[in-house]
Amino acid sequence: MYDSIIIGTGPAGLSAALNLKTYKKDFIWFGSKNLSDKVQKAEKITNYPGFPEISGQELFLRFEEHIKAAGLSITEKTVTNIMSTGKSFMVLADNEMYETKTLILCMGVMSAKQLDREDELLGKRLSYCATCDGMFYKDKKIAVICNDKKYEHEVEYLADLAAEVLYFPTFNDSQIELSNVKISKDMPVGLIGESFVEGIVLRSGKTESVDGVFCLRNAIAPSKLMPQLEIENGHIVVDRAQQTKIPGCFAAGDCTGRPYQYTKAVGEGNVAAHSCIQFLANMQG
Numbered sequence: 001m002y003d004s005i006i007i008g009t010g011p012a013g014l015s016a017a018l019n020l021k022t023y024k025k026d027f028i029w030f031g032s033k034n035l036s037d038k039v040q041k042a043e044k045i046t047n048y049p050g051f052p053e054i055s056g057q058e059l060f061l062r063f064e065e066h067i068k069a070a071g072l073s074i075t076e077k078t079v080t081n082i083m084s085t086g087k088s089f090m091v092l093a094d095n096e097m098y099e100t101k102t103l104i105l106c107m108g109v110m111s112a113k114q115l116d117r118e119d120e121l122l123g124k125r126l127s128y129c130a131t132c133d134g135m136f137y138k139d140k141k142i143a144v145i146c147n148d149k150k151y152e153h154e155v156e157y158l159a160d161l162a163a164e165v166l167y168f169p170t171f172n173d174s175q176i177e178l179s180n181v182k183i184s185k186d187m188p189v190g191l192i193g194e195s196f197v198e199g200i201v202l203r204s205g206k207t208e209s210v211d212g213v214f215c216l217r218n219a220i221a222p223s224k225l226m227p228q229l230e231i232e233n234g235h236i237v238v239d240r241a242q243q244t245k246i247p248g249c250f251a252a253g254d255c256t257g258r259p260y261q262y263t264k265a266v267g268e269g270n271v272a273a274h275s276c277i278q279f280l281a282n283m284q285g
């Protein structure tokens, strides 16, 4: 049982992690060692106090230095589900379950567009997790949509099980060359099926019958991750303490709303960590 779990390694997650570390909390920090695409890709940042002009790449290196100096470690896993038991939270990350007293959600906002009917059909032969659900598709035909090259080992894993894989990478330099994998740039836009997925609709209007669909993305909409969260216009509703509607669950950064900016993310990460520390103190009585 951890004191806390932080999800997301952007500026909000880093700020929360630095504060939990200072207060010697026992926590695990899920995300990526590349921290955040939104940091690395910024060409020129001019609104971060202390740096009149800095590139995203330089800021990333500064963040890396800070992580090292503070002795923080990142667990490179994607969280695919969170359940609240009332007294604690169960967090599923790459098919392993973790239990925690509190949560700090710093997942940013999703840029990937959802498929039409994704909400209805999630869990009905539509999965976000290859290692959790891959074995159900032995010798079947599946579609896999992948928005990050780092998940291509999962595509290989699925191809090892399935008879046929229709593969839709959203990037250009896919490394996959397997006889049962057919790569297509005609991206899926929707799902077909009544009580479970039976096929996909492609951008061109064509359809393909499949036994299942995997969406391997580096972010998952908060409403899918934890359906009990209150969401407004795609953002997690929080109060001024960054507390969500679920006691012990805090959120910070872009996932709580605009403006989408580093300093807002860093500030909210700090507040969320302090609220979390206070919550843990109250728990102990």
Ligand SMILES: Cc1cc2nc3c(=O)[nH]c(=O)nc-3n(C[C@H](O)[C@H](O)[C@H](O)COP(=O)(O)OP(=O)(O)OC[C@H]3O[C@@H](n4cnc5c(N)ncnc54)[C@H](O)[C@@H]3O)c2cc1C
Residues within 6 Å of the ligand: 007, 008, 009, 010, 011, 012, 013, 030, 031, 032, 035, 036, 037, 038, 039, 041, 042, 043, 044, 045, 046, 047, 077, 078, 079, 080, 106, 107, 108, 109, 218, 219, 220, 252, 253, 254, 255, 259, 260, 261, 262, 263, 265
């Ligand atoms: C090109 C570009 C330029 C920008 N320039 C500026 C600028 O000049 N000034 C400025 O203030 N802002 C700028 N921004 C906005 C800024 O990048 C964001 O506001 C900021 O990164 C938000 O931080 P965050 O921590 O909330 O989320 P993010 O930086 O998006 O980080 C979220 C992290 O969580 C991870 N994650 C998500 N879901 C999961 C999950 N289920 N499991 C594990 N990890 C997960 C993601 O992979 C990501 O690493 C720019 C953005 C872009 C794209």
